[in-house]
Amino acid sequence: MIVKKIMLAAISLLLGVAIAEANDCTGTFGWLSDGQNVNLEEGHSVFTGHFSGTFVANDTASSIHLSAVMCPAIYQVDQGRTKSLGFCWQQDGDGDRIFYSWSCEGEFPHCDGNFSAYSGTGKYDGVTSQGTFKAFTTTFGDLGNGHGYAIWDTCRYQVP
Numbered sequence: 512m513i514v515k516k517i518m519l520a521a522i523s524l525l526l527g528v529a530i531a532e533a534n535d536c537t538g539t540f541g542w543l544s545d546g547q548n549v550n551l552e553e554g555h556s557v558f559t560g561h562f563s564g565t566f567v568a569n570d571t572a573s574s575i576h577l578s579a580v581m582c583p584a585i586y587q588v589d590q591g592r593t594k595s596l597g598f599c600w601q602q603d604g605d606g607d608r609i610f611y612s613w614s615c616e617g618e619f620p621h622c623d624g625n626f627s628a629y630s631g632t633g634k635y636d637g638v639t640s641q642g643t644f645k646a647f648t649t650t651f652g653d654l655g656n657g658h659g660y661a662i663w664d665t666c667r668y669q670v671p
Contacts, residue, residue, distance in 0.1 A: 534573065534667065534668050534669070534670075535568075535569065535570050535573065535666065535667060536568065536573070536575055536640065536642065536663060536666035536667065536668050537568070537569045537570075537642075537663050537664060537665065537666050538566055538567050538568040538569045538570075538575075538576070538662075538663055538666075539566070539567050539660055539661070539662050539663070540564060540565070540566045540567075540580050540644075540660060540661045540663065541564045541565055541567070541658075541659075541660045542562040542563060542564035542580070542582075542658070542659055542660065542661065543562070543563060543564055543656075543657075543658055544558070544560055544561070544562050544586075544656050544657045544658070544659070545560050545561060545563070545656055546558055546559050546560010546561060546656065547559055547560060548656075554588075554589065554590045554591070555587075555588070555589045555590065556587070556588050557585065557586070557587045558584075558585070558586040558587075559584075559585050559586075560583070560584070560656075561581060561582055561583045561584060561597075562580075562581075562582040562584060562597075562659075563579075563580065563581045563582065564579075564580055565577060565578070565579065565580070566578045566579075566580050566601060566663075574603050574604075574605075574607075574634065575601060575603055575609070577604070578601050578602055578603045578604070579601070579602045580599055580600070580601045580602075581599065581600055582597050582598065582599035582613075583597055583598055584596065584597030584598075585597065586622075588619050591618055591619050592616070592617070592618060592619070593615070593616060593617050593618065593619050593620075593621070593622045594615075594616050594622075595614065595615050595616075595622050595624075595646075596612075596613065596614040596615075597612075597613060597614075598610065598611065598612050598613070599611040599613065599626070603634075605633065605634070606633070607631070607632050607633030607634050607635050608631060608632045608633070608635065609628050609630075609631045609635045609638050609640070609668070610628065610629055610630040610631065611626045611627065611628050611629070611640070612626065612627060612629055613625065613626035613627075613644070615644070615646055617646075619648070620647055620648035620649070620651070620659070621645065621646065621647055622645075622646040622647075622648075623643070623644070623645050623646070624643070624644060624646070625641070625642070625643055625644075626640075626641070626642055626643075626644060626663075626666075627639075627640060627641045627642070628640035628641075628668055631670070634670065635668075635670055636670070636671075637670055637671040638668055638669065638670050639668065639669050640666065640667065640668035640669070641666075641667070642663055642664075642665050642666030642667070643663075643664055643665045643666075644661045644662060644663045644664065645661065645662045645664060646659060646660070646661040646662075647659050647660055647661070647662075
């Protein structure tokens with residue numbers, strides 16, 4: 512890995528161009544939801560609020576390992592089918608952030624979907640990313656608040 516980085520830096524200097532390096536961002540985001548759940552008709556409810564928690568990267572040397580994640584969202588369960596969408600920020604230990612948009616669908620308590628990074632700060636300025644995830648609700652209370660986790664099973668990000 513060090514040899515690869517040195518070679519990329521040398522080529523970049525020789526060619527006078529910046530080379531973006533792809534970074535793995537797979538892992539698990541454990542979350543707690545907080546918000547309001549509204550029961551519409553029998554078997555149909557809508558939650559508005561946020562999911563927040565910690566991201567544990569598969570690559571424990573990654574700058575996003577043990578980062579904080581906050582995701583404002585809307586989450587619907589209609590006759591056992593889930594549908595959700597929202598945005599997230601992910602903040603590393605240096606205070607730099609990656610911003611994502613995402614959506615998912617599935618059979619409760621599962622919701623599988625896609626996400627992509629659209630912006631970043633600090634070391635993530637100009638970030639691009641796409642990935643897939645599988646979300647699982649493990650506890651869902653009467654008020655709509657709950658616990659769960661999302662496995663980011665495919666994810667690569669690049670910074671210029």
